[in-house]
Structure formats: C-alpha cells, structure tokens
Amino acid sequence: MTTYTPAPGAAPLGRMLRAQTALETKLLLRNGEQLLLTVVIPSVLLVLFSAVDIVTTTGPGKRVDFLAPGLLALAVMSTAFTGQAIATGFERRYGVLKRLGASPLPRWALMTAKTGSVLVTEVLQVVLLTAIAFALGWSPQGNPLAVLLLLVAGTAAFSGLGLLMAGTLKAEATLAAANLVFILLLLAGGVIVPLSKFPSAVRPVLEALPISALSDGLRAVLQQGAAMPWGDLGILAVWAVVGLAAAARFFRWE
Amino acid sequence: MPDHAPAVEIRGLTKRYGAKTAVDGLDLTVARGSLTAVLGPNGAGKTTTIETCEGYRRPDAGTVRVLGLDPVAQASQLRPRIGVMLQSGGVYPGARAMEMLRHTATLHADPLDVDELAERLGLGSCGRTVYRRLSGGQQQRLALAMAVVGRPELVFLDEPTAGLDPQARRATWDLVRDLRRDGVSIVLTTHHMDEAEQLADDVAIVDGGKVIAQGSPEQLCRGGAANTLRFQGRSGLDLGALLKALPDGSSAAELTPGSYLIEGPVDPQLLATVTSWCAQAGVLPENLSVERRTLEDVFLELTGRDLRA
Secondary structure: OOOOOOOEEOOHHHHHHHHHHHHHHHHHOOHHHHHHHHHHHHHHHHHHHHHHHOOOOOOOOOOOHHHHHHHHHHHHOOOHHHHHHHHHHHHHHOOHHHHOOOOOOOOHHHHHHHHHHHHHHHHHHHHHHHHHHOHHHOOOOOHHHHHHHHHHHHHHHHHHHHHHHHHHOOOHHHHHHHHHHHHHHHHHHOOOOOHHHOOOOOOHHHHHOOOHHHHHHHHHHOOOOOOOOHHHHHHHHHHHHHHHHHHHHHOOOO | OOOOOOOOOEEEEEEEEEEEEEEEEEEEEEEOOOEEEEEEEOOHHHHHHHHHHHOOOOOOOEEEOOOOOOOOOOOOHHHEEEEEOOOOOOOOOOOOOHHHHHHHHHHOOOOOHHHHHHHHHHHHHHOOHHHOOOOOOHHHHHHHHHHOOOOOEEEEEOOOOOOHHHHHHHHHHHHHHHHOOOOOEEEEOOOOOHHHHOOOEEEEEEEEOOOEEEEEHHHHHHHHHHEEEEEOOOOOHHHHEEEEEEOOOOOOEEOOOEEEEEEEEOOHHHHHHHHHHHHHHHHOOOOEEEEEEEHHHHHHHHOOOOOOO
16 A cells, blocks of 8 residues: 655755756657747758848858858757747746746756756757758858857857746747747848848847847858857857846746 | 644734735644645635745745745755645646656655556546646646655645546545545645535634634534534423433424424534433434534634625
8 A cells, every 4th residue: 555654855956957857858849839940940941041042142152151050040049039938938827837946946957957958959950950051062161169159158148038038928928029039030130131231220230139149150150260259259148148137137937 | 953843833924915915914833744724715815825835925924934944945945845736737738747747756855656646546547648638627636646746744735626526526535635644744725615524634714814713623613603403203392301401501492393403512412311301201203313513604604605706
C-alpha cells in the first residue's frame, strides 16, 4: 500500500535545471505556431529571396551572401523575442509561472531554463539556415567568434524585450504586439530590405533598432569579412541592459 | 528548526486590494497533522488567505507563519515542504498530463510513484493528452496529483472538488483521507458542506475577511439552535414525567394527536431517556427520528441566506 508519509525536499539544482530546460524546449519544438515563426518563415524567406530578384541586395557576393546574415538575425528575433514573449505571456495567463513559483524551482532557475531552451532552439535554427544557405551557394567570411558574440548579444537584447512585454501586457496583447513587431522589424530592420533603401531621415532611427544592429553586424562579418563590429555590438549591449533591467523591474508573475 | 510550530499560524491578517479589504484581521491556527476546511461564501477572503500562506501575497498587516516559516522571506526553505493546488490552471497548455506530473516529481527529492498516483486519480487513460484538451475534472485531478507528488508535509487545496463528478470526488476524498492518515497536514477550501463534514477535523467559517466560527463539525453543529427528536405513538401520553427527566432547556409537545416533538440538546443520553420513558408507558415509539443541524444550517445561519455579489 502506498504511504504518503511526508518526505519533502527539493531535487538537486542541476537536476531541476536540466529537467526544466528539457521541458521548455520540448514544448517549444512541439508548438506548431512557434515552428512556423522560428523555422518555416526564415527558411522560406531565405530560399524565396535568394532565388527570385524581388529586392535589390547590396554589398559583395551573391544575393544569398546578403540574405543569410539577415535571416540568421531574424531567427534570433523570432525565438528570443516573438516566440518567448508569446509563450511566456500565455504561461503567465494560465498560472504556470504562478504554480512553478510554489515549487522547489527557484525563479532565477526558471528564467535560466527559458534562456537555455531559447539557445537550444537557436542552435537548431542556425544549423538549418546555414545548411540551406550553403545549398544556395553561400560563401561566408569573417571570424566565427564575432558571429557567436553577436548572436549572444542579440539573444540577450531580444529576450529582455520579449520578457518585458510578456510580463507586463495581457497575453492577447502580447500575442498581437509581438507578431506586429516581428513583421515591422522584418521589413524595416535590414533583414531582407537594405536600410539604404529607406529615406535618409528615418535611417538613423532604424539603425538603432536591435534587429538592424544584429543583421548589420552579422553582415559586416559574414559578407564583408569585418573583424569585430563594435558599433553594432554596443547597440545590442545597450538594448540588452535596458531590456533585461526593465523586465526584472516590471515583470509580474501573475 | 521550529518543527513544533503549528502547520499554519495566522494572527490579525489584513489584505487590501485598492479600496477593497479582502481579509480583515483574520486569525487561524491549523494543528500539525490535522485537516482544516475553510468554508465561506464567494469573496469571503478564503483564496487570499490561502495564497498569503503560499507566499503569493504579502500581508498588509498581521503575521503569517507556515510550518514556523515566513512564507515570503523564507520562501526557498518553505516551498519544497508544501504542496499547492491552485483554484485553476498552473500547467503549460501544451504539456501532456503525465509529462507534467513526471516533471513536477523531478523537482522533488523523494517523490511518490508517479504511475501509481496517476492510476489512483484516474489519470492513466489521459496521460498522453495535452492539458488544454483535458476535461475540467481531469485538470483538477492533475493539479491535485501535482500538489501531493513531492511528499509534502502540508498541502493547500483550493476548492479541490469544484466541478468534479461523484466518482472523481470520491477518489479525491479517499486520497485526502489517506494523506491525513499518514500525517500530512491539509488546508482545503470548499463550498461543499458535506465535504467539510466528511473530511475535516476542524472547520473555519470565513465571512467578510474574518473567521466567524471555528471548531470540529460536531461542535459547530451542536451550538446555537436546538436539535429535535420526533416520534409517533398513542395519543394523550403524560409528558409531565418525561419533562422532569429531560435536561434543562428541553421541551416536549404533542403536535397533533399521537405525534410528539422533543426539542433540546439531542445526544445519546437524551434518546435513552425518551425511550425508557416510552418503555415505562408501554408505548412503542414509531417513526422515531433524530434531526440534527447540518453544517449547512450552521453556515447559512452565520453567513445569511442572501446571495453574494
């Protein structure tokens, strides 16, 4: 016969972190809408715009050499910002964050696990997009370390903004706003359309957006072979600090 | 370690939301190993009180200690020792039932056997169903399983049987009884009087943010208005001798010829007095019935019969 005699206690921290990260990643990869956003859209855009001359690209090399860095930036934004904001917004709405708040898992460990699942997803996205880009004849330049640094800084910047949105707005508002921002930044953030095509009056504003800094920085390294795009990294670092600080300050768990 | 401390000790708890006072100087003590039912109309302050114990709310005034710990300041020590069932939600909409239960178990050092627990609560057949496709009753039972899987010392169950069918309700009651048998302290809120009567060692009736009555179900039902005993027999029996034998404050009357009503503190002793008087009079009492107040009567007397907003 089962006995329910109390034997309480938290699992070791490492086990909790691994389990939480694995669960968050599984749920993310199982979600159809999320996959559309993080996998299908960047892949389709990469293939479509590389193959068809809809938008005039800039810089040296083939069309794919311009587009691949932009779509890597889009992939980071789709997972760290849009996907994370929508998922976390609904977790908040359905009391998941509240219930986990009463479990032995510390809150910082929950956020660490979320970051872990974002990073795992991004690795899968980068592998997929890189494979597609190579198939399209991509010839990347530059220092892989600089690329890694840009991706990490971009993830931090977008995570801060995504969690800020998820932790302060209603779930439905987050869903709508996160998708709207995704489309606007896709069009006006240098992902597919070069920023040089925009009027010079708005260009300084667009260049300060995190998506522009990430796509411009990745392009500087991968297309033009630049060493380390400090300017773009600086912009991303500022967004990361401001976004994460605001999220930490204003995030509501219920 | 303050391990001799009560499971829950609340003194003068006050919690306001804007201009509204949800909890207004509430006192409540829950003994270790006991099952306390918190009863009250909607908006009485039950959930706010429970959620303050769980560390979700900070008291505006008063003190709350759970297992001797401050639920906010000592949350990291307290959380592994308690089990929490929220009134609704708490599960990823896309997570499968067993996946979530297994995950919750993984967060604890020495959890229960997950499959056995799921089987017991009738979750075996829907283990692979994602949470948002479970029925309301299945969602409730999953939340209950998640609250107890970590072998807590103390569980808080906020309306654990709301919306359950009779079988599921019975399964929940059986599990709650077994938890109590094995020494788990339990605090549950409910709207079901029979649930409180069946399960609770102690009932706290909450209204207007205060505990307005507390005691065992028997104590609560005994107080206040009298209980009654009815029987039928030959008409015209001499009630004078009976009244002398009955305790003070009792009354006896022949309502209609041959139909008798005794009012007073109805207990086994009183019943024996009445039947021995009948025996002496050579009367066989027919349709003898004892009517005690139910907890529902007590509850409605205390909280009024008006519908709450």
